[in-house]
Amino acid sequence: DTEVTQTPKHLVMGMTNKKSLKCEQHMGHRAMYWYKQKAKKPPELMFVYSYEKLSINESVPSRFSPECPNSSLLNLHLHALQPEDSALYLCASSQADRDGYGYTFGSGTRLTVV
């Protein structure tokens, strides 16, 4: 299995809703990432988990809450989002101790906040 699977593919939520994005990989990668991507822009790093521990938080607002329950699964919990949070959310994974092999990305969740 050489894929990163993200669900759902599309999500529409109100500003008072709580929802979660899910990301799963079975490649044995021990680093997992959340990125936010606006249209026609490069991805922006949000969070990095290394060996199931939060390694990097790029000053992301607390309405985004990541969770890494195990080495294969990464969640992003969403609460009280704003319309400007509408974007494509990409999950990625990589071998934690072998930099040069690149990241494997999922197809993303297209989030619309109304």
Add this chain to the structure above:
Amino acid sequence: AQTVTQSQPEMSVQEAETVTLSCTYDTSESDYYLFWYKQPPSRQMILVIRQEAYKQQNATENRFSVNFQKAAKSFSLKISDSQLGDAAMYFCAYLRGGSNYKLTFGKGTLLTVNP
């Protein structure tokens, strides 16, 4: 801080011809990696090719090859025999070695392939 610059917001190429996408980067590090990622309308970022800074030989993957000029800090991507399926946004990316985890992307080049 490391920066990655893609000076061509859009490029176009005729099917079966060759196109070169430019990328320059700025770093003071000696241990780093460079990547080209492709993002078609399907949204998934796909790794096209990678280069290790300490390797002088240019990386090649089938129709894709790079021209890595370390002293000039240049990392261009050449696509030969362009196909309709090559149409996508292409991002150049830099990663400092040492489990840094912070992949720095350029702004991207939108490639159109004309039949």
